[in-house]
Amino acid sequence: xxxLLVALLVLPIVAAVLPPLLGLVWKRSGWPIATAxxxxxxxxxxALAARVVEEGVASHAVGGIAPxxxxxxxxxxxxxxxxxxxxxxxxxxxxxxxxxGPRSNPFYSxxxxxxxxxxGICLTADAFTLYVFLEISGLTAYALVARTPGGEAALxxxxxxxxxxxxxxxxxxxxxxxxxxxxxxxxxDIATHLSTAGHDSRLVIAAFAFMxxxxxxxxxxxxxxxxxxxxxxxxxVAVSVVxxxxxxxxxxxxxxxxxxxxxxxxxxxxxxxxxDALLVxxxxxxxxxxxxxxxxxxxxxxxxxxxxxxxxxSVLGIGVLTSTAMTGAVIHLVxxxxxxxxxxxxxxxxxxxxxxxxxEDYAGLAREEPVVAAxxxxxxxxxVGIPPTAGLPGKWFIALGAVEAGYWPVTxxxxxxxxxxxxxxGPVLYRLYFHAPSERATTPQGEGRxxxxxxxxxxxxxxxxxxxGFSAPYLGRLLAPALEVL
Amino acid sequence: MIxxxxxxxxxxxxxxxxxxxxxxxxxxxxxxxxxFGLNVFQTGVFLFFISAGYRVGGAPPxxxxxxxxxxxxxxxxxxxAIVVGVSVTAVALALIVxxxxxxxxxxxxxxxxxxxxx
Numbered sequence: 001x002x003x004l005l006v007a008l009l010v011l012p013i014v015a016a017v018l019p020p021l022l023g024l025v026w027k028r029s030g031w032p033i034a035t036a037x038x039x040x041x042x043x044x045x046x047a048l049a050a051r052v053v054e055e056g057v058a059s060h061a062v063g064g065i066a067p068x069x070x071x072x073x074x075x076x077x078x079x080x081x082x083x084x085x086x087x088x089x090x091x092x093x094x095x096x097x098x099x100x101g102p103r104s105n106p107f108y109s110x111x112x113x114x115x116x117x118x119x120g121i122c123l124t125a126d127a128f129t130l131y132v133f134l135e136i137s138g139l140t141a142y143a144l145v146a147r148t149p150g151g152e153a154a155l156x157x158x159x160x161x162x163x164x165x166x167x168x169x170x171x172x173x174x175x176x177x178x179x180x181x182x183x184x185x186x187x188x189d190i191a192t193h194l195s196t197a198g199h200d201s202r203l204v205i206a207a208f209a210f211m212x213x214x215x216x217x218x219x220x221x222x223x224x225x226x227x228x229x230x231x232x233x234x235x236x237v238a239v240s241v242v243x244x245x246x247x248x249x250x251x252x253x254x255x256x257x258x259x260x261x262x263x264x265x266x267x268x269x270x271x272x273x274x275x276d277a278l279l280v281x282x283x284x285x286x287x288x289x290x291x292x293x294x295x296x297x298x299x300x301x302x303x304x305x306x307x308x309x310x311x312x313x314s315v316l317g318i319g320v321l322t323s324t325a326m327t328g329a330v331i332h333l334v335x336x337x338x339x340x341x342x343x344x345x346x347x348x349x350x351x352x353x354x355x356x357x358x359x360e361d362y363a364g365l366a367r368e369e370p371v372v373a374a375x376x377x378x379x380x381x382x383x384v385g386i387p388p389t390a391g392l393p394g395k396w397f398i399a400l401g402a403v404e405a406g407y408w409p410v411t412x413x414x415x416x417x418x419x420x421x422x423x424x425x426g427p428v429l430y431r432l433y434f435h436a437p438s439e440r441a442t443t444p445q446g447e448g449r450x451x452x453x454x455x456x457x458x459x460x461x462x463x464x465x466x467x468x469g470f471s472a473p474y475l476g477r478l479l480a481p482a483l484e485v486l
Numbered sequence: 487m488i489x490x491x492x493x494x495x496x497x498x499x500x501x502x503x504x505x506x507x508x509x510x511x512x513x514x515x516x517x518x519x520x521x522f523g524l525n526v527f528q529t530g531v532f533l534f535f536i537s538a539g540y541r542v543g544g545a546p547p548x549x550x551x552x553x554x555x556x557x558x559x560x561x562x563x564x565x566x567a568i569v570v571g572v573s574v575t576a577v578a579l580a581l582i583v584x585x586x587x588x589x590x591x592x593x594x595x596x597x598x599x600x601x602x603x604x
Contacts, residue, residue: 128563135570142577151588155597158581162511165524165574172567173504173531179560180538 002060004048005073008083008119011041016112019105030108031098037112038091041119045087049080056481059125067125068189074125078260078482081334081475082122082253086246089341090115092457096345097238099451100352102147110147114140114242118250127175127185127262130254131168134218138164141247145235156230163227167217174210177203178262187262194263199270208267208274211258218251221315222284225308229292232304237348240300244307245341249333252314256329259318265486268321279319279410285312286413290420297358299347299428303340306383306424310336313417316410317398323483325401327476332394334475335468339382339390342461346376349458352448359428364437371455373432375462380425382465385418390465393472496537503530517585517592521578528571535560535567 015037022029051058052075062071075083090111097103117137124130142164146157179185181203182193197204213224220228232243259268268275289309296302310332317329349372350356350365366373382389385396395414402410468475491498507527511520539560545551547558586592589600 128566132566132570135574139570139573139577142581146581146584151585152601154581154584154588155601158517158578158585161574161578161581162520162524166508166511166527168570169528169531173534176531176535176538176560179535185559 002058002073004044004051005058005060005075005123006062008041008044008048008087008123009073009116011037011044012112012116012119016109016116019108023105027105028103030105031094031103034108034112035091035094038087038094038115041115042084042087042091045080045084048075049084052077052080053478068184068186071129072125072186073123075123076482077478077480078253078256078330079122080478081330082250083119085334085337086115086118086122086250089245089337090242092460093238093241093341093345095453095457096241096348098453099449100237100348100454102236102238104147107144107147110140110143111242114144114247118246121250121254125187125261127178127187127190130257131172131175134168134171134215134251134254135165137247137250138168138218141231141239141243144239144242145231147239148234148236153234156227156234160227160231163217163224167214167224169214170210170217171214174207174212174214177207177210181207187257190262191264194267199267204267205271205274208263208271211262212255212274212278215251215254215258216281218248219255219311219315220248220251220285220308221281221312222288222308224281225285225289228308229301229304232307233298233300237344237351240303241341241344241348244303244344245337248307248311249314249337252311252318252329252333255315256318256326259321260326260483260485265321275319275321279316279407282312282315282319283409283413285309286316286417286420290417290424293424294420297360299351299357299359299362300344302359302424302428303343303347306421307336307340309417309420310340310383313395313398313414316413317394317401320398320402320405320407320410321486322401322405323480323486324404325398326483326486327479328394328397328399328401330394330479331390331397331472331475335382335390335394335465338461338464338468339379342375342379342458342465343383345454345458345461346372346379349450349454350376352454353444353450355448359431362428362431363435364432366432367437369450372450372458375458377429377432378462379465380429382469383425384421388466388469390468390472392469397476496533496540500530500534500537503527503533506530515594517582517594518579520594521575521582524578525571525575528567528574532564532567532571535564 018033019030058075060073114137117133120133142157142161146154178190181197182190184190217224232240286309289305293302293305314329314332317325356362382391385391399411399414503526507523510523514520539557541556544554544556547555582592
């Protein structure tokens with residue numbers, strides 16, 4: 001049954017080849033193929049989740065060569081929530097893209113490859129294979145940003161490409177250092193050999209610095225975030241959803257993997273400055289992302305800056321290094337993935353019909369589109385952390401873990417970020433509901449329309465946010481075995 | 487000091503390339519040259535891996551003659567990484583073609599003038 005892990009990677013890659021091939025005889029083959037493949041993918045992900053809940057861990061030796069010499073795929077309680085998140089969000093998003101686009105076959109090829117890359121990051125137990133999957137998801141993400149016609153998106157994509165590639169290459173350099181220090185590439189095997197090399201040896205510290213710096217660019221930790229606002233706001237709506245909801249979250253997952261599985265908490269006991277550095281960068285992200293979001297007027301850029309802040313909160317949870325805070329970090333990443341997807345979808349609906357792109361444009365739209373506005377509002381309240389949405393439990397556990405570990409500034413930052421979120425989304429919601437609609441803003445633009453699928457997925461994302469808020473304890477129980485090392 | 491550096495000449499060269507590549511990537515205004523800088527930067531990392539797998543007097547890792555062999559694993563890894571590097575270059579060049587088509591320039595300072603500072 002461990003073939004399940006391989007199937008989760010092979011299926012989207014094989015399906016990605018089909019749209020261009022079938023495109024020769026069937027012009028619009030991309031959407032049906034992606035829908036079929038991702039439906040199966042979601043089924044496989046849920047089957048894997050059921051298996052991990054039952055047995056704890058599922059692992060597969062690629063090509064029959066046993067680890068540590070061969071490449072190992074591994075799914076534990078930590079990987080599974082992300083695998084399911086990727087499969088479900090990417091499937092649901094197709095309901096939006098059917099009418100709103102992009103509709104071309106190359107888009108769906110890239111989209112499926114991105115799903116494969118992200119799933120691979122979650123499932124690999126090998127440091128070098130992680131680099132390959134980082135680059136697969138990176139390359140497809142650059143190309144997807146450039147699906148918006150025109151020079152601005154291409155420029156944003158190129159900036160993203162430069163920084164993303166430098167990040168991945170720094171990570172690769174770190175893998176080289178680890179390989180020199182330990183002679184192995186399997187993450188668990190590296191962890192056992194690191195103590196022989198000495199956790200505080202210069203080689204190991206340099207390896208940590210390079211790897212976390214590299215992944216930090218992908219996570220968009222301040223000051224490595226400069227690519228994010230442009231890339232996330234210039235991309236087509238569907239791509240913004242994937243970038244903000246999945247790509248940055250999965251990069252943060254890679255960070256958790258490095259901290260927990262590869263370097264292990266013993267490394268942080270030996271080198272205290274390592275997680276201090278992580279905490280400082282995360283704190284900078286929370287503050288910078290929050291304040292920038294407050295001063296932005298373009299809704300997509302507001303959401304992009306808010307992503308920097310929210311992922312920063314999760315990284316705070318990682319840096320605290322207690323199992324409570326780590327649980328919070330994972331719950332917050334998954335919750336943020338769903339909530340931010342919902343916000344981009346709601347905003348995308350309003351932009352498609354009314355051309356509303358700035359906070360000013362949202363005035364009075366609640367009267368025209370009550371359902372979409374209500375969904376947008378629930379997700380916005382989730383960002384603030386109002387129960388019963390998915391925004392509360394993650395922040396709560398991170399703050400609690402920080403108190404347990406005596407990191408009071410972290411607790412304070414979580415509260416500050418909550419107030420900043422109010423300052424960000426308050427004005428938007430106020431305009432939506434209490435401003436008189438202007439003539440221009442409520443006139444439908446062109447032939448843009450909100451299809452049933454677009455509305456349905458926006459509502460579904462809202463329901464998922466509320467459901468996640470209630471199911472946080474289950475998620476915590478699923479995570480517990482994977483976090484025992486703390 | 488000089489002896490130490492000479493004994494590790496390939497590592498010095500590798501990090502020379504890393505530094506040079508990063509400098510060009512950050513400093514040059516021409517987007518194409520930035521891509522070249524990125525390539526040089528990546529090549530430096532490749533060289534680092536290959537150097538780490540080398541051993542003095544090692545034979546090529548073909549299990550026919552007598553050992554000791556050089557470590558084949560870093561070489562295999564770098565084959566993969568080179569493929570990734572080529573793909574990145576291809577995507578970057580495609581994007582630059584689009585930028586040139588839209589704005590008629592591949593220089594960052596001129597683009598900034600056209601777009602206004604963002």
